[in-house]
Amino acid sequence: MIEFDEQDGAPAPRREFETTIPLINVVFLLLIFFLLAGTLGETSEVGVNLPSGTIDDPAPPQKVTLYVEADGFVWVGEQVMEPSLAGFMLKDFMKDKDKSRVSIKADQAAPAESVLTLMEGLRGAGVQQVTLLTERGS
Amino acid sequence: MADAFDVPVKRRRMMSLTPLIDVVFQLLIFFMLTTSFLQTQALSVVTPAADQKELPEDARVVEIWLMGDGSLRVDGDPVSSAGLADAVRARIGERTDMTVTILAERDSRTQQLVRAVEAAREAGATNVGTARVERLGK
Numbered sequence: 231m232i233e234f235d236e237q238d239g240a241p242a243p244r245r246e247f248e249t250t251i252p253l254i255n256v257v258f259l260l261l262i263f264f265l266l267a268g269t270l271g272e273t274s275e276v277g278v279n280l281p282s283g284t285i286d287d288p289a290p291p292q293k294v295t296l297y298v299e300a301d302g303f304v305w306v307g308e309q310v311m312e313p314s315l316a317g318f319m320l321k322d323f324m325k326d327k328d329k330s331r332v333s334i335k336a337d338q339a340a341p342a343e344s345v346l347t348l349m350e351g352l353r354g355a356g357v358q359q360v361t362l363l364t365e366r367g368s
Numbered sequence: 369m370a371d372a373f374d375v376p377v378k379r380r381r382m383m384s385l386t387p388l389i390d391v392v393f394q395l396l397i398f399f400m401l402t403t404s405f406l407q408t409q410a411l412s413v414v415t416p417a418a419d420q421k422e423l424p425e426d427a428r429v430v431e432i433w434l435m436g437d438g439s440l441r442v443d444g445d446p447v448s449s450a451g452l453a454d455a456v457r458a459r460i461g462e463r464t465d466m467t468v469t470i471l472a473e474r475d476s477r478t479q480q481l482v483r484a485v486e487a488a489r490e491a492g493a494t495n496v497g498t499a500r501v502e503r504l505g506k
Contacts, residue, residue, distance in 0.1 A: 250385055254392065261396045268403020280408060281482040285489055289410035298478070333410070338479040342434060342472035345481060346416060346500040353415035362411040364482055 276305055281338035282367025289361050292333035294324070296352075300337040302344040313344040317351030324355040333361040413485055416498045430459045430468045430493070432484045436475030440484065449483060456491035467495040474502055 276297040296316075297305035304316045306323050324332075332352060336345045345362075352360055432452070433441040440447050447455040460466045468488040472481055481498070488496045 250389065254385065254389055257389070257392050257396055261392060261399065264396065264399035264403055268399060268405060280406075281479040283409055283411055283482050283486055285411055285486045286409035287412045289412065292410075336478045338477065338482075340478045341474070342476040342478050342481040343474055343500045345478050346472055346498055349413070349415040349498070350417070353417055357415055359412055359414055362413055362482060362485070363408045364411055366407055366409055 276335070278335050278337045279339070280335065280363055280365040283364030284367075285364075286366075287361070289333075290331060292361060293328040293331040295333050295335055295363075296348060298334060298336035298340045298344050298348060300339045302341045304344060304348050313347035313351070316348050317354050320351045320355040324352070324357065329355070329357045330359070331361075332357050333363055335363050411482065411485060414497065416500075430456055430466060430488075432456065432468065432470045432488065434470065434472045434476035434480045434484060436473040438477070438480065440480065452484065452487040453490040456488055456493065460491060460493055465494060467497060468493040469497045469499060472498065472500045474500075 276299065278297055278299065298313075299305070299310075302313065303310050304313045306316055306319050309319065311319060334345065334348065349360055431443050433444070435441060440449055440452055442452070442455040442459065445455070456468060460468070468491070470481065470484045470488065485496055485498070
């Protein structure tokens with residue numbers, strides 16, 4: 231009898247407890263959404279607005295990524311340089327890298343000359359084909 | 369005996385959910401900040417030779433000119449950016465083995481270069497070359 235009284239007489243603390251459960255459900259759903267929908271991309275320190283494009287070639291994951299900034303400067307590894315110097319630096323940089331998986335992240339406003347100069351430098355370093363990264367757009 | 373077992377079970381139900389919520393929130397914020405939803409596309413381009421004498425010079429070449437003022441020309445005739453693929457297709461017709469060479473003037477931008485490469489590919493060209501030039505003749 232005493233036990234019945236306790237259960238019926240004290241519903242208030244239990245209700246307080248239960249209001250947090252929908253919150254946890256929603257937070258778990260959000261967590262699972264971000265886990266599944268997002269790709270853990272490596273964040274780069276180079277701010278680049280990729281050009282928009284429509285073609286998406288099947289390409290394996292790229293091992294080496296070079297950046298061309300909007301002002302035309304080129305990132306080779308950790309170093310920033312004029313594109314005309316990149317050819318010389320790339321010979322050393324690409325020595326122990328996979329030459330078939332090189333990609334270029336070029337800003338859409340970067341001079342095409344810088345990108346082409348960098349690609350010429352890559353040819354000099356033994357790279358036959360590069361992948362220009364674009365964003366899906368019109 | 370049954371009553372004696374019931375007591376600890378009831379106590380366990382009182383366990384606080386707050387640490388769990390804290391951890392889940394931490395995870396949620398971590399995934400929210402680290403995921404990137406930017407979907408990049410890949411565009412494969414053959415690297416150009418530094419020596420422009422390697423450019424094919426025979427008649428089976430269509431040239432796309434990227435002018436410094438942002439306009440586009442195909443073999444010297446001005447075309448709109450939307451009509452570029454059609455203009456290239458009209459030049460090469462069925463002969464998709466023809467080489468399309470993209471000549472970038474000094475002030476042309478990467479976005480133009482990407483658009484020209486995609487237009488040439490849309491037109492069916494299998495050989496797409498690139499080169500940079502100082503100034504294109506009229």
